[in-house]
Amino acid sequence: MVVPEDLGLGYSKEKEIANILKLLQVQKNGINQIVRLIYVINTEGHSCSTIFQKFSMHFTHFMQNHAGSEGFAKAIHTVQIYHYVLVEKLLDEEVVTAAEELELAVGHLEMLLRDAQVRNNPHFFLLNQSIVSLEEVQLNIIETLEKLLQQGQGTQLQN
Numbered sequence: 001m002v003v004p005e006d007l008g009l010g011y012s013k014e015k016e017i018a019n020i021l022k023l024l025q026v027q028k029n030g031i032n033q034i035v036r037l038i039y040v041i042n043t044e045g046h047s048c049s050t051i052f053q054k055f056s057m058h059f060t061h062f063m064q065n066h067a068g069s070e071g072f073a074k075a076i077h078t079v080q081i082y083h084y085v086l087v088e089k090l091l092d093e094e095v096v097t098a099a100e101e102l103e104l105a106v107g108h109l110e111m112l113l114r115d116a117q118v119r120n121n122p123h124f125f126l127l128n129q130s131i132v133s134l135e136e137v138q139l140n141i142i143e144t145l146e147k148l149l150q151q152g153q154g155t156q157l158q159n
Helices: 011-043 050-079 084-112 122-158
Strands: none
Touching: 011 050, 011 122, 050 084, 084 122
16 A cells, blocks of 8 residues: 655554454355355344344444445545544444444343353354454454554644
């Protein structure tokens, strides 16, 4: 990725943006795996559970916010520009909203897993493991964006 020097995007920031793009791809792969598991669980008849429906609803909202943040990351890559305000907006509006929805989905999944029959279902076990992994990726994305914002604030203060 080549960025004009006058935009103040150094190698470190380029590397961080590349890391965000990689994390978003890992997240997308995890989402695809979870969607397949949700489909299998629904075909087994567990979709009747109100709690599972709430989990699915919040996970769907998480996916929608992820799609928005992924599109933004691709725009950064395509345009090859780093801008502090845009990353701040992404962090505020897309990534944090997605994290909040994922947290709500996790809460509902945890309620479901209190039932021994659900907890012993291998698809729910895989779903839980996938969600835990997805949470870790989401946290890494937020931490990386916050690091970029801190670097951007330092650059703005120097100017």
